[in-house]
Amino acid sequence: MIKEMLTGNASAAWGVRLAEVDYVPAYPVTPQTEIIETLARWICDGLMDAKFITMDSEHSMITAAGAASATGARVFTASSSQGLLYGFEMLYTVAGWRVPLVMVNVSRGLSSPITLEPDHNDILAARDSGFLQVHCETCQEVLDSILMAYRLAEDEQVLLPVIVNLDGFYLSFTREPVEVPDLEEVRRFLPTYRPRHAFFKASQPMAQGVAVLGGLGYSYFKYQMHLACTRALEVYKDVSLEFEKTFGRKHGTYEGYMLDDAEYILVMTNSFSTLGKAAVKRARGKGVKAGLLRLRLLRPFPEMDIRNIMRGRKVVTVIDQNISIGKGGILHSEIASCLCNEEKKPLLLSFIGGLGGKNISPGEFEFMIDSMVRAVETGEVTTQKLLYTEMEWKEMERLKRIAGKG
């Protein structure tokens, strides 16, 4: 099969095209816009049999997406950062409608200060909404994950929407060789959406999204969502296996890099994992048994997989490209919670880096790996660290002087 050089955004658009979605309500926001422009062009050229519509906001966009999915159409939409937050109310709402739409989020740091480059506070803000979350490192993975996302979302044991996440700029605008699957093969993997649970038609009036009063109904429906989401872990394994059989590529709930005999494990997500893998390779060259765990499926959280991987390791370092102000790394907390009852648990270190797309340099990776080795030697676990190099500090001081604040 011929590989094409595609950006992350173009790969997302290809995934949507191959999934033969019916409906794309959209709203532009950097760095996502290339996805919807590409889809608009294909639909306009008759290459995709779908309706494209630009809404008046992301709030309206997610509403239209959810309502169309509740009517029985296969729906795609995309957003980033401020847009995702503007539509935030509707993320929870449409998830509660149990509609299997797929959304792409192209990660970008959150205002204020307003910025363009990525971190994961936007996507992780949606963590508890009921959307499933798949986080991607490569362009191929973006395309493949969208196809898998529809299969997962539309499975009657799941029936929840999915967000596929990719980093703005670092992946959205980076070209990589991507294998674009054959449409007939995709059709076999992902047949037409024919819902039995939610639709609108004259012969069968249906009330959807109705209110409940009191905790009885509310708890019931929230528990249902949670159980369906955790059930999606099992469904995901089947979907992943079938995807591998059909297309020859495997995308698990996580990706391990040099994990087999690793004693020191970096935990990362998304495109910066590539930097982490290079650092692991360098550490191996120096005889340090390092490895990397890249989390892919964040909701549902593959807790058992993670506990199994971490068993018997010496130190785990979570590099969070996000910051929960006043607490620290969000994924650090999640990893800690699944290790806390283990008998032989590894030491756990926490670093925050890459906020707003700030680089994580080889020197910083070396520092983090050294910290792990030192932690074993001394038995001392350092407090959470905020990565910021001396050079970056000096540059910031220079800018402050220009601003008259030096």
Place this chain on the structure above:
Amino acid sequence: MERNGKTKKNSGERIKIMEAPIKSIKDLPLEENLLPGTPACAGCGGLLSLRHCLKTLGRNTVIVNAASCFTLLAIYPFTPFKNSWLYTAMACAPAGAQGIRDALDILIRKGRLDTEEDLKVVVLTGDGAAYDMGLSSTSGAIHRNLDFYYICYDNEAYGNTGFQWSGATPFASRTGTTPLGRLSKTGTALHKKDLFEIWRSQKPPYLATILPAHPVDLANKFKKAEQFKGPKLFITFSPCPPGWGMDPSFSIKLAKLAVNTGIWPLKEAVYGDVVHTVVPKKFEPVEDYLKEQGRFKHLFKPERQEETIKKIQDMVDNYWRIYLSAFTGNKM
């Protein structure tokens, strides 16, 4: 009134407009799509209007609701509607309508849904969503020429939260957030937004004001609207007994007073051209309308606020002077 069968021109399209097929209450559709037993307040004017709207709209309708009193009409596992229903959120019911309309069209076109399964899509919101929070999504839907109905039941405040000021609250009304006190004896100093004119600026094919005391006028407006593809918008005057401070049995009388005093003009606009459909032969003083309601009680007791009452009367008089002289088509 317009003559029957007048032809209207809009961007090259010629439509023969049918006028007033319903002559009296006896001609109103017998079918009921909103059944009794809802948790709405006794004497809710909005609910009465909605019942009449759904009689004319018929069963094959999906109601897209924004957060409002009527969100509590369908509480799991019950619904009072024979129609379909989707509760969205407060700001975005028109966007929900867009999603459903588009999905129905696509599924029918692709042969995944029979044409007879098609539904009318109807947005149902209170004035809080219509005048304030949902204005952006409403404007968007009108601009995109979405083929849908929009019913705003206007009780002139945030009613479901216990009657607080909204953009629809009229001048001098007392509400929970525009109380009377040592520094303010008038209620709100702001004037009601003119939602009809805001909508009209976008020239939708059809928009109208209605109220539950004139069901024939209401039904004829829905019949007329049926002929247009695009946004069909209705604002219904909705007496709110607990909020307005009046007896539930008085709702219909108050709605009649609202017409007869000129406070609530019954009108329609086809592609922006306004016609008043019910014009009182003799206008009653607005005082008769105001003094019946707790929310305006302070204008009369402990002392009469002559200037404020006159200001309201002047506003009403000005409205009718301008409109009756500007739109010469109004002949009773």
